[in-house]
Amino acid sequence: MIDFLQRFGGGTIGALERLGRASIFLVQLLAALGSLVSRFGLLVQQLFASGVMTLSIVLVSGLFVGMVLALQGYNTLVGFGAEESLGVVVALTLVTELGPVVTGLLFAGRAGSAMTAEIGLMKATEQLSGLEMMAVDPFKRVFAPRFLAGFLALPALAAMFSAVGVTGGYLVGVQVLGVDAGAYWSQMQNAVGFTEDVGNGLIKALVFGFVISWIAIFEGVDCIPTSEGVSAATTRTVVYSSLAVLGLDFVLTAVMF
């Protein structure tokens, strides 16, 4: 029993200490963002690495998620003779929930893990120490561009996910199942509000982008600089980011909608 309490206490203190380190790290990270003004090229490079390279998986997933939504939604709605509202169902689900959340999960798996692995390996191969010894601040040159890129890329990806999803819903709902095209689009236009639905979805995506990039970069910097350490850190990034996305989604939904 004592042993259990000891381990439990030790674990809690360890976790809190880590959270503290991560918070200090975040403050340093935010303080370094200003330096990107003069190094815009670094940001563009990272936007390409984490944003553009994640685009294909996001678009394909978006298309299929939209198609499945239309299929499921149609089967339910047709029972009430309300299949004309299919556009609303698909668009609202995508824009407020599935767009930010699924994109967040995909982003954590594709770009977050890559960020952690890259930074972890830079640490393991002494590249970060090397930069410091060259009087180059890794916060400004390595961490800040990746952080801002993740923060900016996720909302854009989520928007594209939703757009492609709505198109997928159109393909299945209108082209295959025979819902009226005019009803699909016009009902969607009437029911989906820009600020309350699209805007709030965007806020979610921004928050997820912030948290995933923070976790991914911190895990990379904080990893044990060995192959096992980097692999464990990469796994932690995906697990923690995914949990954070799902947990925060609940909180944000409760607050905003």
Add this chain to the structure above:
Amino acid sequence: MSSLNATLDDDATLVRIRDLHFSRGSKAIFRGLDIDIPRGQVTTVLGPSGTGKTTLLKMIGGQLKGERGSIHVDGLEVGKLRRRELYALRKRLGMLFQSGALLTDLTVFDNVAYPLREHTDLPERLIRHLVLMRLHAVGLRGARDLHPAELSGGMARRAALARALVFDPMMIMYDEPFTGQDPISMGVLLELIRTVNTALGLTSVIVSHDLEESLSISDYVVIISEGKVVEAGTPASLRESGSPWVQQFLNGSADGPVPFQLAAPDYADDLLGADT
């Protein structure tokens, strides 16, 4: 303050370490280390693996801070510098990491040009000249377009040396430069360290456990063990040292003051008492 320190410091000493204490977790790495690194010479810090030789270099460069004691580099106390001052000092220090620590996404040329591009507004033509001169000095002008992954370990270290030299530092620190090198790369590195030191008027600090190689190019040698300096002097004076520990280290004897067996319970008791 810094000028005061500079006058206090002996001009012949570039790095002065006094009563340095450092521990990692519960393990004490340094317990009162005193080292003077003479200006303009090649100094080697020798010691068994795990004595914190790399840690020492990181502390000189201000990446780690000690719990007690001081490190003065060119009259400046490293632990007390503000961030800006520390970065200014680091620009005058070069460090060669064991792995080279080249940035893997840049070519050799861009790696060597990196510090110049980061810290100066020099025109690209001048940067090209400076980089090619440094690459030529280490014999890698022909490798300028290669990526670090395409280099052998020895070539990566030479490229890293070119990068460390590009800012004309006053001191270069080498972290285990000879580990895992074939005889030719080893010869090249030895030659480079020595000629670079003389030709550019640098101070060189090497940490290593490769004994013969280090002794052959050093003017001054410091041996550390268990967190303290065991012996310091010229290579010749070390060979004549009366300390049995130093003799064991220099001759590589398996048993001596550093026992072959780690401290353990009595052998017979241990075998007979296996079941209890």
